[in-house]
Amino acid sequence: MTTRTDPQSDDRTVLLRGGEVHSPADPFATAMVVERGHVAWVGAEGAADAFAAGADEIVDLDGALVTPAFTDSHVHTTATGLALTGLDLGGAASLAEAGALVRRYAEEHPGDRVLLGHGWDASRWPEGRAPGREELDALTGGRPLYLTRVDVHSAAVTTAMLDLVPGVRSLDGYRDGEPLTADAHHAVREAAHAAVSPRQRTEAQRAALRHAASRGIGTVHECGGPHISGEDDFTGLLRLAGEEPGPRVVGYWADLDVDRARRLGAVGAAGDLFADGSLGSHTACLHEPYADAPHTGRAMLAPAEIAAHVVACTEAGLQAGFHAIGDAALSAVTDGFREAADKLGLARVRAARHRVEHAELLAPEAVAAFAEFGLTASVQPAFDAAWGGEDGMYAARLGAERARSLNPYAALLRAGVPLAFGSDSPVTPLDPWGTVRAAAFHRTPEHRISVRAAFTAHTRGGWRAVGRDDAGVLVPGAPADYAVWETGALMVQAPDDRVARWSTDPRSGTPGLPDLTPGAGLPVCLRTVVAGRTVFPGPIG
Known part of the structure; x- marks a missing residue:
């Protein structure tokens, strides 16, 4: 990839050409124009000549792939x-x-x-x-x-x-x-x-954002809270992201105090507002005891508390959200949403686009409730890659049969539940292509989704999870948040195939994505751009 550049500024015009641009506006696009931090045009190489004279920067992609930047919907x-x-x-x-x-x-x-x-x-x-x-x-x-x-x-x-x-x-x-x-x-x-000094904290935040940018991530959803990171940490991160070039940071504050969440600059009193704990630590709340422990975990919020919080957030114009992993915790959450909908009306609850983090042990009735209340499932496919399978930690905690019901992404999509993918970093690494692969090749085959659906959940899905439907996709008018990738041949997944068979037939009219079959090398990020400004390569700030 070679460039002709002038000093970088947000109001520049940039022409990218000679590559593969992943855009529904033109499935065969090889060029893109960015103006004033937004996508201005996508199209074919020949038509790009008309924009060359007015460009402040011309990027010769040399066959590289351009995609929307990833959004990681759950980060610490x-x-x-x-x-x-x-x-x-x-x-x-x-x-x-x-x-x-x-x-x-x-x-x-x-x-x-x-x-x-x-x-x-x-x-x-x-x-x-x-x-x-x-x-x-x-x-x-x-x-x-x-x-x-x-x-x-x-x-x-x-x-x-x-x-x-x-x-x-x-x-x-x-x-x-x-x-x-x-x-x-x-x-x-x-x-x-x-014990962490303000200087250490800021340097850690810079390191994390720099690393995210190097992975093609343009936005992170910070999940803070009084039991997680502290107010100074949360506000300091939002301030840093506002002052220095780097990935966007959307802040969620996990607190029943809705006024405090608003005061701190959060878009939601949500994120890791704990309805339970985790399977690995035996603290996720279950209907039936663990297979390897004589108890059912720990319930942290009752349905009435959940309902009161959903009502308060909805009336305040903020998102509500809860950390819920076990089936009993998810039952409490959906019961709470039902109570809130009975009070406010279903339409108001749905319009607020509340969300649930992790949502792992989902019974069919919980999936149906997510769809009914318009809840976004903010989920982490890398959990299944790390702990799923017949011999994994999930099977040890729950037994093989219950473990196979975890993380049912296909069922969620069939029900119309919006998915937003994340890592829960540092629980699992910032690795968006690995996350897409984990969802497409879930250890339980019936839970697998297409590469295209997984990619959408990790790009546009993260924007939709914060109420933005105009971003996370490279079309004219969208924010110019994109990444450039070195990758092998692109694949187009056949419409009638969920995972295994692939088609490269150009008549499909579907933008191609990298081959993510297990064993294939993952794409390498060459450049990450947020609002038209390059944030990788090179340090943030």
């Missing part, structure tokens, strides 16, 4: 940045290997007030257990350490970390010798995050 930005720049145990293949990484990190960071780490997953380790407190005390020399499980719903900590939080040993979720959950975890997380 600061935590992602800290994982990128700090102690990440996601690659540890055993408890012993994780311990070695903890020891090395502690030795290399003698000045840190609190050591922060993320990503351990005992379900993948041959030892089959989490690191113990006394082990971590020895590895860190007795220093405070906060080490979150991959799902961020539990944490292993040192004795010194517990000592920073008076009374933590009497809180729900504290069991001596086990990872912290529930209120005990929230209290220790707050203390750990308080």
Whole structure:
């Protein structure tokens, strides 16, 4: 890809030509014009000559693919940045290997007030257990350490970390010798995050946004809240995104206090407003007990509380939303929406475009309720790739039969439920093409959706999830948020084929997408543009 450029500004005219432009306006487009941060034209190479003389920048795509930039509908930005720049145990293949990484990190960071780490997953380790407190005390020399499980719903900590939080040993979720959950975890997380300086926090946010841009992501939905990141973290991120070039940041604040969410600049009192926890930490709320634990998890919101929140948000003109994974939690959520619709009227609830995060163990009646109330399912296909299958963590927690019902994307689409894809980073990586692949090649075949539907859920679906129907697609008038990709031959999925067979017949009139069959290399991002401004390659700011 070669360019002829003038100094970059938002009001420039840019002509991209000589590639493949993924646009429903012209399935055979090879060129695109951007003016004042919006798409002005898409079309064929020959017609592009008329725009060359007035262009401030001409990009020779050299056969590259241009697509709408991805939207990641569920991100924890600061935590992602800290994982990128700090102690990440996601690659540890055993408890012993994780311990070695903890020891090395502690030795290399003698000045840190609190050591922060993320990503351990005992379900993948041959030892089959989490690191113990006394082990971590020895590895860190007795220093405070906060080490979150991959799902961020539990944490292993040192004795010194517990000592920073008076009374933590009497809180729900504290069991001596086990990872912290529930209120005990929230209290220790707050203390750990308080040890991060404003400078460290801003640098972590920059690192996360820079990484997102390098993956072709033009927008992230930040999911903050009083038990997640803190007000200063949330407002600081929104301010940073407004002041420095980079991916757009749409903020959700998970709080029953609707006025506070509005005051902080959130578009919704939503996101990780917990109706339950996670399957990995045994805190997702189920109708029937876990297969590997003698309980049903933890309910965090009752239907009446959910209904009151939906009413308050709807009347305030904000989105409501809830974190709900287990079938019992999802029943509580849909019961709450039904109660709210009875009070406000179904049309008002549907028009507000409320959303539910994760929505994993969905019974058919819950799917129908999502469609009835116009709820967006903000989901993470990488969860299935990481933990699905007959031998995965899901099967261990629920048994193989119940595990096969998780993440039913095809059923949601058949019911007309809008999908918005995300990563829940740092729970799973910022990897949009990998996410599209995970949905198209779901470990449970009946839940698979087409590559085209998955791509739409990760581009236009994220914009629709915030109430914007005019973006996430490269057509004249849309925001010029796009990415340029180095990729192999493009494939056009046959209309009568859900996943396996492919067609390259140009008569289909369907814009092509990369071959994402397992084993094929994923596209490489060459450039990411937001509102006409290049945010990758190169650092943000």
